[in-house]
Amino acid sequence: MTSHPSSQNIKLAVDAVIFSIKDGDLQVLLIQMKKSPFTGDWAIPGGIIDDSETTIEAAERILKTQTGVSNVYLEQLMTFDDVNRDPAGRVVSVAHVALLPNTQAKLETTEKYQDVRWWPVKKLPKLAYDHKQILQVALDRLTAKIQYTNIAWSLLPLHFSLTELQAVYETILDKPLDKRNFRKRIAALDLIEPSGKKREGGAFRPAELYKFKEKTLKYVEIT
Amino acid sequence: MTSHPSSQNIKLAVDAVIFSIKDGDLQVLLIQMKKSPFTGDWAIPGGIIDDSETTIEAAERILKTQTGVSNVYLEQLMTFDDVNRDPAGRVVSVAHVALLPNTQAKLETTEKYQDVRWWPVKKLPKLAYDHKQILQVALDRLTAKIQYTNIAWSLLPLHFSLTELQAVYETILDKPLDKRNFRKRIAALDLIEPSGKKREGGAFRPAELYKFKEKTLKYVEIT
DNA sequence: TCAAAAGTGTTCCTGTTACACCCATGA
């Protein structure tokens, strides 16, 4: 609520679980740690918040510097506050979820980390801190949210085919969907419109490309 | 994530939006402030986190000391971090939602506040800080969660009639429900069982009293 | 016997699921 005479010794951090769909898998962007006691382990990008920035701003800044990605969808996930979650001291972390289309943005990290790369969520390496738990909560959130919002736009490029849209749902929900029923539902939701373009080049009928009418979070009903 | 050389000057607080159903209304427990610049305004109970407690523990402690209530359902809501949300300095607050049955617990606050009382969410006084926003988010969460979880148990006494259970849903959803359809859905969910007791005393047929099989959060499907 | 809340089934309707074939294109 407000200031307090006694001095508090808690650091406030942000973490960002970054998802994208690559090679037909849901993948997460992780950085590899140098610092003990997690040397070699992988971690969700994160860092300490500056006094004058919000947590979302901090997450954007840290994403940019630690992984090279920017301009992504970001939402607050949950705050993780176990007293011993960081062996170096009391650190409370406001975790976020970031979603981005499958673009080939160049990944780059700082000298503080060994490496950055995408990992399929089904084949994760050993994770530092409580990041396994954070990732699980993020995954649950994404799985739930794809079903009752239009959030798929954040995982797709500007123009996309209905098959590509369906693949996003199938990948996240981890189950096949019926093509005709899927298209009926999407049509009923009235969230997308034809872009006039077509995806050509394959040895088959070109796909009509669509775009989202609005790229802002909307609550809808999808099964 | 971890410690950082530069010193951070952010205080970490918790707030707790406490809901209960009283007199057929959804009500929220607020405390009245003495301190400038919010003198006379009402606020969600809250305070600074101690170094060695989790946010949930802090919320429990603060609820007890600032309002006298304890033993409630508590869950993390969202973290509020606008840079200027507290005029006294940078304070990031991890907001929680607390739910309690309509018991007649004695309310008591500390000398730092003028008063504690329940307010119907439809007739709120002027709120301090960003507490109007926090309360709105809490209300949205409760309205959503009553529909897909068994969380109603946290708002009811151990034994309750089906009519009382229905009233909880009707109050939170703010709309009347069909008695027969409601009972069918509840029966299908298999979350409650007859307690063998009856609510007697009225000039009418006594109601069978039920109890929840489990008082832990379960995800279900209710319309 | 009256007033008040408790308790109980059926029908209709709407939305979800299951399912198979023709289309357009490039090789």
Place this chain on the structure above:
DNA sequence: TCATGGGTGTAACAGGAACACTTTTGA
């Protein structure tokens, strides 16, 4: 002309919504 993914409609089914009367009790 063939292989490939793109695109389309209908019938069966299940779950949700609408709806009214009888029961039990205390006064």
